[in-house]
Amino acid sequence: MSTSIDTLESVGPSALKRLQSIVGNQQFILLLVLVALVIFFGERNSLFFTSSEFSNLLIDFSGLALIAVAETYVIISGGIDLSVGSTQAISGVGGGFAMQSLMNHHMSETGVLLIGAVICAGIGLVVGAVNAVLITKANLVPFVATLVTLSAGAGMALVFSRGAPIGQNPEAVAWSATGIGPFTWLVIIVISITTILGITLHVSKYGRNNFAIGSNSFAARAAGINVKRHIASVYMLSGILAGLTGMFFYIRSGAGSPQVGASSNLVAIAAVVIGGASLTGGVGRITGTLLGAGILTIVTDGLIFINVQPTWNQVVVAAFIALAAVLQSIRPGLRS
Amino acid sequence: MKRESLTSGALKRSRWIGAKAVIAASLAVSSIAIVGLGSASQAGASSKKFSIAFVVGAEADPFFQSMYVGAHAEAKKLGVTLIWQGDPVDYSPSTQIPVVQQVLAEKPSALVIAPTDTKALEPYVAQAIKKGIPVFNVDSGDANQKNITSWVTGNNVQGGTAAADALASALNYSTTCTSASPCTVAVGVSSITTSTDAARLKGFDAQLKAKYPNITALNPIVSQSQSSVAQQGFAQDISAHHLQGIFAIDGTDAEGAAAAITAAGSAGANIKVVGYDAYASNIASMQGGKIAAIISQQPTLEGKDIIKYAVQRLKQGNAKGIPHLLTLANIVLTPTTSQATLNKYVYTAS
Numbered sequence: 001m002s003t004s005i006d007t008l009e010s011v012g013p014s015a016l017k018r019l020q021s022i023v024g025n026q027q028f029i030l031l032l033v034l035v036a037l038v039i040f041f042g043e044r045n046s047l048f049f050t051s052s053e054f055s056n057l058l059i060d061f062s063g064l065a066l067i068a069v070a071e072t073y074v075i076i077s078g079g080i081d082l083s084v085g086s087t088q089a090i091s092g093v094g095g096g097f098a099m100q101s102l103m104n105h106h107m108s109e110t111g112v113l114l115i116g117a118v119i120c121a122g123i124g125l126v127v128g129a130v131n132a133v134l135i136t137k138a139n140l141v142p143f144v145a146t147l148v149t150l151s152a153g154a155g156m157a158l159v160f161s162r163g164a165p166i167g168q169n170p171e172a173v174a175w176s177a178t179g180i181g182p183f184t185w186l187v188i189i190v191i192s193i194t195t196i197l198g199i200t201l202h203v204s205k206y207g208r209n210n211f212a213i214g215s216n217s218f219a220a221r222a223a224g225i226n227v228k229r230h231i232a233s234v235y236m237l238s239g240i241l242a243g244l245t246g247m248f249f250y251i252r253s254g255a256g257s258p259q260v261g262a263s264s265n266l267v268a269i270a271a272v273v274i275g276g277a278s279l280t281g282g283v284g285r286i287t288g289t290l291l292g293a294g295i296l297t298i299v300t301d302g303l304i305f306i307n308v309q310p311t312w313n314q315v316v317v318a319a320f321i322a323l324a325a326v327l328q329s330i331r332p333g334l335r336s
Numbered sequence: 337m338k339r340e341s342l343t344s345g346a347l348k349r350s351r352w353i354g355a356k357a358v359i360a361a362s363l364a365v366s367s368i369a370i371v372g373l374g375s376a377s378q379a380g381a382s383s384k385k386f387s388i389a390f391v392v393g394a395e396a397d398p399f400f401q402s403m404y405v406g407a408h409a410e411a412k413k414l415g416v417t418l419i420w421q422g423d424p425v426d427y428s429p430s431t432q433i434p435v436v437q438q439v440l441a442e443k444p445s446a447l448v449i450a451p452t453d454t455k456a457l458e459p460y461v462a463q464a465i466k467k468g469i470p471v472f473n474v475d476s477g478d479a480n481q482k483n484i485t486s487w488v489t490g491n492n493v494q495g496g497t498a499a500a501d502a503l504a505s506a507l508n509y510s511t512t513c514t515s516a517s518p519c520t521v522a523v524g525v526s527s528i529t530t531s532t533d534a535a536r537l538k539g540f541d542a543q544l545k546a547k548y549p550n551i552t553a554l555n556p557i558v559s560q561s562q563s564s565v566a567q568q569g570f571a572q573d574i575s576a577h578h579l580q581g582i583f584a585i586d587g588t589d590a591e592g593a594a595a596a597i598t599a600a601g602s603a604g605a606n607i608k609v610v611g612y613d614a615y616a617s618n619i620a621s622m623q624g625g626k627i628a629a630i631i632s633q634q635p636t637l638e639g640k641d642i643i644k645y646a647v648q649r650l651k652q653g654n655a656k657g658i659p660h661l662l663t664l665a666n667i668v669l670t671p672t673t674s675q676a677t678l679n680k681y682v683y684t685a686s
Contacts, residue, residue, distance in 0.1 A: 045576055052603060053575040060568050158424050162685045163396030165563065165591060168620045173598040249564050253595040255617060258396070259425070259562045259588065304572040307555050 055182035070241035078281030079142035086153030088261035091246030096166030096256025124243020132232035165255035198286035214281030389444035395422035401685035406639030429456035496539025506608035506628035524589035566592025587613030
């Protein structure tokens with residue numbers, strides 16, 4: 001009898017701790033917010049629960065997720081990449097020229113898109129390499145280095161395109177809507193890439209090094225990590241993902257637009273911050289970033305869906321960012 | 337000590353490598369900038385006597401690129417120097433005002449401006465006039481502004497009205513949209529505060545109210561001049577409202593609308609899109625069956641006419657014979673419009 005009472009007493013506080021831990025977990029709170037938003041918009045217009053709308057949300061989410069994941073790697077390493085938006089533009093424009101040329105030579109649509117993806121990723125890699133050189137060789141702080149490539153990329157996209165979208169590829173737009181149920185091929189590709197990058201960040205040695213460098217780069221160097229080489233690789237990875245996002249928007253809109261991604265660097269950073277990453281480095285999770293991107297997508301799309309005056313859109317988005325920041329700040333209190 | 341010396345050496349080498357990287361990057365950026373400047377300076381190669389400063393907003397927009405073609409050709413024909421300037425992307429007084437100040441410092445003979453905000457630019461217009469520099473408006477402006485010599489513009493309210501008529505026609509209004517089963521249309525704007533967008537929306541809404549009461553327009557989506565943002569918004573409206581039509585109020589919104597109905601597949605197949613601005617991409621979408629009609633402005637003619645009036649004012653020393661306001665008609669382009677007409681109105685940068 002006394003044994004069973006002892007067991008109950010020991011289980012009680014343990015369960016309470018587990019409950020406190022779950023409630024205090026930022027990602028759990030974000031998940032609750034996301035579910036609440038879905039219920040709210042669905043309550044206002046039941047068409048929000050249709051397969052076509054789910055497909056819309058997924059594809060809008062995917063465009064943001066790819067660069068938000070790139071930004072997560074960079075922010076956890078203790079840096080920041082402001083150039084992801086303009087890299088999308090210059091990649092889309094450069095890829096657009098190349099794909100237009102391939103289409104003029106009657107290459108198959110699949111071949112055009114595959115080569116286009118490689119070219120866009122390659123352009124992104126070049127931008128990432130420039131960032132890497134400026135940060136690791138010229139010793140510029142990441143904010144300044146990526147500000148340089150942000151301006152240069154946006155400017156060059158306008159110079160080369162002369163302000164107009166490059167290429168007309170309606171077949172690519174039609175393909176962007178195909179897939180398995182609401183999961184289009186584009187979404188499936190993005191989910192695959194983010195899954196691989198999530199596992200790499202949280203399981204592999206490369207990911208552990210990333211956290212170590214973001215937490216304390218001196219200690220990481222003392223532990224034998226080649227910090228500069230790792231930092232360079234992170235910015236090149238970010239460039240490749242931004243380049244692929246340029247290809248993503250080329251496929252969605254059927255052309256490479258120099259205006260694409262104009263504000264997406266800030267939205268990506270917002271998703272990472274909402275997801276719980278620290279701008280000082282060393283802290284963050286891919287799942288948190290994806291939840292942050294999901295919340296921003298649902299708020300932006302949902303407000304249009306329920307026909308809210310556009311003047312309110314930015315105010316509501318800002319309110320959610322503030323709410324997430326407050327939740328983040330009270331999280332340690334909940335844990336204790 | 338040796339270690340310090342080595343560290344210092346390594347540091348110096350690191351700094352030298354860093355300096356080389358910065359120099360190389362700077363040279364690369366400078367080279368690109370010089371190439372760009374070289375081509376831009378061709379605009380001013382025909383300098384003879386008068387110089388006309390021409391300041392636009394969002395200079396890279398195909399609309400202003402097309403305006404440049406007309407202004408440049410007329411300036412060359414009349415033997416005057418054209419100083420063409422404007423922020424490449426931002427359509428904003430905060431970026432336009434410094435450009436205006438800069439060109440005024442060059443003491444041009446006349447100033448042509450497409451004001452991004454008439455009120456915000458007014459002090460700089462007054463400053464120019466005080467210095468004896470006549471000022472002309474093109475595209476945007478204010479009909480009550482008396483101190484400008486002339487204003488050449490498209491009629492944006494009429495453009496919105498024409499868009500409503502074109503959309504009703506494409507929808508086959510009398511049979512499709514009834515009081516029992518009204519039609520719903522989405523509207524996309526770049527900015528709800530831009531005077532041109534607001535005027536078009538005003539004309540569109542007024543015409544719906546007056547002639548097509550069975551068409552309901554949703555609250556506009558705001559694209560911030562990005563076709564991908566417009567596409568995302570139109571996709572939401574298509575899912576939420578069983579749309580019959582879309583009015584895309586400018587070129588980038590029209591691009592977004594065409595992509596949204598293509599991506600929507602069968603759900604977008606019967607949606608009629610009326611767009612604004614004859615971008616080459618929008619003409620191609622219309623010929624591909626994605627856009628029912630395009631309201632085209634005449635930016636090349638606007639650029640040509642305003643230079644003509646500026647030179648007339650400079651040569652004769654007064655505004656005699658120069659209209660204070662010249663409103664150019666908008667042209668409605670449809671899939672049945674001849675290729676020759678499409679070639680005439682398509683916005684082109686060359």
